[in-house]
Amino acid sequence: MAYLLISPWILGFLLFMLGPMLTSLALSLFETNMFSSKFVGLQHYATLLSTDQTRSLFWKSLYNTAYYAVFSIPLTIGVGFFVALLLNQNIRGQSGYRMLYYLPSIIPNIAASMVWLYLFQPEFGIINYLLSLVGIEGMRWLFDTRTAKLVFVIMSVWGAGSNMLVFLAGLQGIPTELYEAATIDGAGRWRRFRHITLAMISPTLFFVLVTQIIWSFQVFTNVYVMTGGGSSVGGPANSTLMYVLHLYLVAFRQYRLGYASALAWVFFILLVLLTLLVFRSSSAWVYYETEIGGGRQ
Amino acid sequence: MSAVLKSIGTLRRSKKWNERFHTAVIHAVLLLGAIVVMFPIAWMLSTSLKAPHQVKKFPPIWIPNPVVWENYVTATTIFPVSFWIFVRNSLFMSLANVVGSVLSNTIVAYAFARLRFRGSRVLFLVVLSTMMLPAQVTMIPLFILFSKLGWINTYKPLIIPQFFANPYFIFLMRQFYATIPRELDDAARIDGCGVLGLFFRIMLPLAKPAIGIIAIFEFTGTWNWFLEPLIYLSKMETFPLALALSYLRATYRVMWSELMVVSFIAMLPPLILFFIAQKSYIQGIVMTGVEH
Numbered sequence: 001m002a003y004l005l006i007s008p009w010i011l012g013f014l015l016f017m018l019g020p021m022l023t024s025l026a027l028s029l030f031e032t033n034m035f036s037s038k039f040v041g042l043q044h045y046a047t048l049l050s051t052d053q054t055r056s057l058f059w060k061s062l063y064n065t066a067y068y069a070v071f072s073i074p075l076t077i078g079v080g081f082f083v084a085l086l087l088n089q090n091i092r093g094q095s096g097y098r099m100l101y102y103l104p105s106i107i108p109n110i111a112a113s114m115v116w117l118y119l120f121q122p123e124f125g126i127i128n129y130l131l132s133l134v135g136i137e138g139m140r141w142l143f144d145t146r147t148a149k150l151v152f153v154i155m156s157v158w159g160a161g162s163n164m165l166v167f168l169a170g171l172q173g174i175p176t177e178l179y180e181a182a183t184i185d186g187a188g189r190w191r192r193f194r195h196i197t198l199a200m201i202s203p204t205l206f207f208v209l210v211t212q213i214i215w216s217f218q219v220f221t222n223v224y225v226m227t228g229g230g231s232s233v234g235g236p237a238n239s240t241l242m243y244v245l246h247l248y249l250v251a252f253r254q255y256r257l258g259y260a261s262a263l264a265w266v267f268f269i270l271l272v273l274l275t276l277l278v279f280r281s282s283s284a285w286v287y288y289e290t291e292i293g294g295g296r297q
Numbered sequence: 298m299s300a301v302l303k304s305i306g307t308l309r310r311s312k313k314w315n316e317r318f319h320t321a322v323i324h325a326v327l328l329l330g331a332i333v334v335m336f337p338i339a340w341m342l343s344t345s346l347k348a349p350h351q352v353k354k355f356p357p358i359w360i361p362n363p364v365v366w367e368n369y370v371t372a373t374t375i376f377p378v379s380f381w382i383f384v385r386n387s388l389f390m391s392l393a394n395v396v397g398s399v400l401s402n403t404i405v406a407y408a409f410a411r412l413r414f415r416g417s418r419v420l421f422l423v424v425l426s427t428m429m430l431p432a433q434v435t436m437i438p439l440f441i442l443f444s445k446l447g448w449i450n451t452y453k454p455l456i457i458p459q460f461f462a463n464p465y466f467i468f469l470m471r472q473f474y475a476t477i478p479r480e481l482d483d484a485a486r487i488d489g490c491g492v493l494g495l496f497f498r499i500m501l502p503l504a505k506p507a508i509g510i511i512a513i514f515e516f517t518g519t520w521n522w523f524l525e526p527l528i529y530l531s532k533m534e535t536f537p538l539a540l541a542l543s544y545l546r547a548t549y550r551v552m553w554s555e556l557m558v559v560s561f562i563a564m565l566p567p568l569i570l571f572f573i574a575q576k577s578y579i580q581g582i583v584m585t586g587v588e589h
Contacts, residue, residue, distance in 0.1 A: 001492050002414035008401040009424065012461025017427055020435035020442070027438065083330060086323050099575060100331045103338070106567045106578075108521040110539045111560035114546065115341045118553055124355040126340065158334065162582070169583040214429055221523040229547045244433055244524075251437050252528060261437050268434045275429065 021268075028262035033255045044262035058263065060238055061246035062270075067149055068242065069216040072156040077208060080163025081201075087164070088171040098168065101161035109221040116155050117142070117226050142226060145239035152240070155222060163208050170204030171197070199287040206278070206286045213274055217267075220244040243267055345369070345557035352553045365554070372558035375549070376541065378534050384562075387537040390452055390526075391519040391566075397460035398515040399508055405462040406470030407496050411482065421471075428464040432524075440528060454529045455522070459515070466511050472584055473507035474500060510581035513574050517567040538563045 003010075028044055030037040050056045083101060087094050104112065119127050120141040128138030142148050174196065182192050223242050227233050233249070234241035247267065251260035344352060345368055347361040373380040408414075409421050443454040477500065485495045501508075523539045530536060536544065542559045549555065571578060 002408045002412040002417070005408035005412070005492075006405050006420065008460065009405045009462040009467060010420075012401075012458065012463075013423070013427065016439065016458050016461060017430065017435060020438035023438035023441075024434060027441075083327070086327055089320070089323055091320065091323055091327070095575075097327050097331060098579070099571075101334055102579075103568075103571075104334060106517055106521075106571045107338070107564045108523075108539060108560075108567065110521075110523050110542050111341075111564040112337070114542065114556045114560040115337045115344075117546075118344060118557070119337060119340065124353045124357060126357045129356050158337070161334070165579060165582050210429070214431065218431055218433070224523075224527075225543055225546060228550075229543055247433055248524070251440070257437050257441065264434050264437060268431060271429075271431055 024261040024264055027258050028265050030258045032258035032261075037258065040258070044259045045266070047259070048262055048266060057238060057241060057246055058266070061241045061243045064149060064239065064241055065217055065219070065243040068152055068156075068219055069213065071150075071153040072216050072219075073209070073212045075153065075157045076160040076163055077205070077212060079157055079160040080208070081167050081205075083160070083164045084167035084171055085197075087168055098165065101164050103161065104159045105162040110225055112155070112158075113222040113225040116151070116158075116222070120151050142240075143236060145237050148227075148236060148240045151226070152219060152223060156216070156219075163212070166208055167201065167204060170201050174200045202286045203288060206282050210275055210278055213278065214271060217271060217274075218244055220248065224248070341557045341561055345372075345554055345561055347554050349554070368554045369558050372545075372552075372555035373562075375545070375552075375555060376533070380541075382534055383536055383538045383541040386452075386535065387520055387539070387563075387566075390455055390522075390537055391516045393452070393456045394459040394519040395512045395515045397456060398463065398466055398511055401460050401462040402466035402470050402511060403501060403504065403508060404496070406467045406474060407500055409467065410471045410474035411495070411500070412492065424464045424467050428468065436528070443529065448529070450530055450532050450535050452535070455519075455525055459519075466514075469510065469581065469584055470504065470507055473504055477503050506577065506580070507584075509574065509577045510584070513570055513577055514581060517570060520567055 029039060029041055031040045031043075032038075048056050048058045051059060053060060087097055091097070119125050122128060122138060122140045122143060125141075127141075131138060139147050141151050178196050178200070179192055182196055187195070219242050223240050223245055224233055227235055227240050234245050243263075244267075247260055247263045250256050250263060343359065343361055346364045346366065347358065347368075348363060348365045351358045351361060376383075409417065409424070439454070439458075443449065446453075448454045481499050481503075482495060485499050490498060520537075521539070522537070523543070526537050526540050527543070530540060533541075533544070538559070542556070542563055545552070545559055546556060
């Protein structure tokens with residue numbers, strides 16, 4: 001009976017996850033388009049790792065994605081945590097603020113992309129106008145290889161509200177007695193923050209970090225839309241060619257399905273390795289209470 | 298005037314003033330942040346109502362003058378097919394996925410939460426470990442499979458997989474079932490309820506809040522989809538709103554007002570849903586700790 005009830009998941013897992021994953025591993029060993037295929041062994045992986053940019057844009061797209069992630073992750077986590085700390089101060093109108101800050105996360109990515117595209121217009125965009133008010137010369141943003149990736153970093157910070165919500169929930173779960181006890185013991189503001197707030201929030205931080213890594217590596221929609229969607233996508237000069245965008249172009253514009261599968265598997269392995277790295281490091285900085293009975297020995 | 302200054306002076310010395318100053322600073326920072334967050338949305342609305350010659354003005358015009366309501370007509374009639382087809386497609390896809398998700402996840406999670414069977418722990422670990430699986434790994438074989446089945450330019454590849462449960466929602470539902478006291482199970486069993494009776498008569502009615510959360514998340518998530526429809530749908534009459542918007546951008550890239558109109562329309566349903574069901578939304582995020 002139980003197996004019957006979980007059968008939708010088992011079927012889904014086999015048909016839409018495990019099966020396709022193994023198929024994609026097999027596909028990566030073939031030169032495949034929709035009509036023919038030829039076994040090529042590990043050749044795709046060799047091509048992929050080539051540093052010659054006329055042959056492989058793997059390193060380029062990985063660099064772009066890592067660049068985006070390295071700036072976006074700390075900023076979205078930092079801003080989200082900071083706002084959560086402010087909101088946790090028994091502020092009047094907390095739920096109102098919480099809603100406003102979360103709003104960008106429910107807006108379709110593509111709709112948000114249109115507005116940001118307009119805001120970042122070099123000629124008549126309001127961001128350049130606001131910069132000119134404080135005496136900074138306008139930039140070419142999406143049209144300049146040096147600033148194009150920054151546009152997406154800034155956009156991601158705009159969406160930091162979802163992290164804020166998770167942090168706020170974590171902060172509200174910290175028992176107030178801990179702070180009272182620490183105050184009696186003579187701990188100052190900073191020590192209470194460091195030894196109680198940070199320690200107690202570290203599991204949340206860990207969770208947010210893992211999801212942020214995975215999400216930021218999958219950045220696609222806004223880059224695709226804002227860099228034009230057509231042949232200019234990922235430009236200028238491939239400076240915004242993110243990993244998934246590269247994968248999409250290889251698979252669905254060039255129909256090199258075997259090579260794209262190799263790209264997909266390398267992507268998967270990279271994400272697993274990164275996640276494991278974070279898990280490995282967690283024993284050093286994540287504080288776990290004994291879960292059951294809430295016992296603090 | 299001097300009285301005010303004097304009272305400020307006395308307040309300054311008191312601890313209460315210090316506290317008030319503290320909260321005022323926090324409010325100031327939060328308000329400033331809120332303005333920054335809301336600004337793009339306000340700008341979207343303002344631009345959607347601007348006349349063509351005002352859209353590209355530098356320095357920018359804040360409030361459209363005159364207010365051009367006709368932009369909303371132009372933007373929705375510019376497509377070769379009726380605009381309502383896109384709305385209908387988006388609604389159909391989202392609602393079908395809500396049905397699929399609610400049906401499959403409530404049942405699967407119930408088995409994981411309440412039934413004992415061989416391998417249940419291992420299987421649940423598998424569920425958890427697939428939560429983070431990036432969709433890109435399965436994307437290409439699924440595309441080949443679905444195109445062999447002749448499902449390209451239909452909604453089947455976008456809807457049918459949602460009827461096979463999803464690790465996030467299984468986890469969320471299971472968490473919720475765990476809060477329902479087990480004494481109810483015993484009572485139901487004494488009253489002659491079987492496994493299914495317990496599910497339909499006790500668990501399902503009590504799990505309404507969690508079902509609401511799944512429904513909202515699935516609706517918004519599907520409504521906001523872009524990559525998935527992009528892969529499977531290429532005929533305009535099959536486009537959901539997201540693809541229609543992308544088409545508009547690619548074809549008429551300078552029609553900023555019209556782009557803002559369609560963006561605004563595309564964002565309305567999730568926005569309205571969020572305002573109505575804000576509590577469920579936030580509760581759901583807190584329960585899974587996941588932004589969906």
